[in-house]
Amino acid sequence: MNIQEAKKEICNTLRAYLAKDENGYYIYPLVRQRPILLIGPPGIGKTAIMEQAASECGVGLVSYTITHHTRQSAIGLPEIVKRNYGGKGMMVTDYTMSEIVASVYDCMEKTGKKEGILFIDEINCVSETLAPAMLALLQNKTFGSHKIPEGWVLVAAGNPPEYNKSVREFDIVTLDRVRKLVIEPDCEVWLRYAGGQNVHQAILSYLSMKKERFYSVENTVDGKFFVTARGWEDLSRLIQSYEKLGIEINAELVGEFLQKEETARDFAGFYQLYTKYGEDYQIPAILNGELSSEKLKQKQQMAAGGTFEERFAVVNLIQGTLRETAERYENVTHQIEVLHELLLHLRNHVKKISQDEKERDQLPSGISALEEFAQEQDNSLQVKIKMELLSLREQKFQETAIRRLREYILAAKKEHLRSAENGFKRICKYFEEEAARRENLVQKMHRELQSAFSFIKESFGDSQEMLLLVTGITADNTMTTFIAENGCPAYFQYSEMLLYNKEEKNLQKACAEAIQAI
Structure with missing residues (x-):
């Protein structure tokens, strides 16, 4: 399961668990509302999808990394209280309210949202003193002697043992009381997410070509080497800030975020080329019609004669400029x-x-x-x-x-x-x-779109570069929203052509398979 499929499942669960009958009672029995347990490698975006799910479903969100807590803050402090048993007053030990449960009530009071998600991260990496409390949480939805408020869905997350030596295995009794979702890295899904998060176009371009470098975690005798989705997104923010300040981006800097030397060095080299291509091609000037016909012809010839990597980068540079205007x-x-x-x-x-x-x-x-x-x-x-x-x-x-x-x-x-x-x-x-x-x-965006399709057509014809441009625009919500509201004849023209070609190829393939079967 990829991260977006997990988010969809969380949203579906929220709708099911929180559905009410005509009298305002929850339809789904509370005792059967199993917590969701997400198991996946670090830096894959588990926390991010909690925020997205809560926002889409209009519920509150309280998020905790449980490894930052002591037993006292998680389950509360002991206190002596007076109780009446069989007509006799007795002094017994109770516990103050858990800081985490109190935070849920605080969230309800501040936001007015009586339903929500309580997200507990790194739940299988707790200390020995907290482990029993976490098992009780998953099994009974309680912290100490205090239950999670009705209407709040428990979602927990943890890392597989191969990524963290402190991971504790859950027993069958606990696992039989949760819904376990195993999440795997998926570059295609992340690229769609990243496009909407304004991730640097150089990163999108690089990972579109080299998806195998998107995610890697290695724990060897020589040390720990890893590249995560979180690392790419954080690197993007730094690059964007450094570019505005005119600060150089080098392999050492990239290596602070992509802690695998081969990937860091490779991306740093690509970034230098990407930046150079941006300077050489003057994409904003091309899209705004600021170049003379002679200079435009030179750029088209330069693109047509470029290597695969250069041609790919040119298309992504165009997409990046279009995305900026669309945003x-x-x-x-x-x-x-x-x-x-x-x-x-x-x-x-x-x-x-x-x-x-x-x-x-x-x-x-x-x-x-x-x-x-x-x-x-x-x-x-x-x-x-x-x-x-x-x-x-x-x-x-x-x-x-x-x-x-x-x-x-x-x-x-x-x-x-x-x-x-x-x-x-x-x-x-x-x-x-x-x-x-x-x-x-609006007129500027129309002009840039028309110039983009014209440049790709004159440079590469109806080849894979045109497919890449149409696919990139289609996958970008900001651009498709603009086209839906304002139109773009060139986009519809090439989309239909590429769809026709795809259907024709599928038909040819089906015919070939039918002939072989005969």
Whole structure:
């Protein structure tokens, strides 16, 4: 099972376990709700899919790496309490609430989400003193004397023994009470995920060619050598930061993330070539039509005569540039949608003010009413942030929308507008200018897509490079979203051609097999 299949199974489990009848009772018997146990190599993305699953299902998430905890923090501290047994008061030992269980209640209080995932990582690597508590957790969903709240699904994760010497084997009694999912590295799945996470195009290009270098963990007499999905993603972030700062990327730096010398050296060499190809081909200038016909012809001839690695890199450079523009389009579009929603609320606010003024026979309220509205929206946003109801990305969009609204209000005041109604009308004009800038971005994306297909066609014809470009665009959600909303004749033309060729080849293969059978 790959990591995305595991995420899908977790989402399906959440929907099944949390389904309720018409009276609000859970349909799936609580006693039969087995915890999920993920077993897979380190750095494969187990924690990341917990966040994705919780977000997609709209539930809370509390995540702990259990090896960071002591027995006291996990199950609570002992305390002496008075109990009544057979009419007699007795002093007995009890335990305070587990820090982990308390965190679940804290999450419910902060977010308002009464259902969620409790994720316990490295559960099979705990100390000897914690091992019994972990077995009780998997078997009974309890920490010490406190149960996990109803509506919270337990998901645990651990590494196979070959990756960690401290791994403890679970007995059959425990394994018979969990749903064990074994996860294996899958480069194709990770590449689809990485494309949506803005992973550096050089890494995507390299791993598309050399999938065998995606994941490797070796524990030999000479030492530990490993390359993980986490390593590639963290390396991507560093490269992107270093490029902006103009800092050199060398094999030693790459080796800090890809701790297998052969892979680190090979990728570092590819990265240097990739960067050189980017400088030589001037892809942004090609896609924006900034080169003369003579220079464009030279670039096409250079690409046509390149090695396999160079041709592959050129296509990925083009995809990377297209993705950057598509992401800008996606961000600008969403920002406009958030701002538009805010202005709709402002319109209703202005109408209410006007109606109240008419009823009370008052003069129109000043533009300060718009400033008060912006402050109210900001206050509401701060509450949502404190309650962790928004993702960081959505928080930034909301903050930008409120800041933009304040800029609009200030501009209206500079034009000596006094009433809230006139101020709102002027704000709508500013918003129209914002929408016009988005349309310019749409035209830019259309131009780049058309230039990309034209360059590949003139350089390579209808060969594998064209297939690579179409496949890359199809796999990228930001680009397919743009095409679905705005169209792209060249994309549909070549997609249909490649689909026809594929069907023709499959038909020829089927005919050949039929002839052999005769």
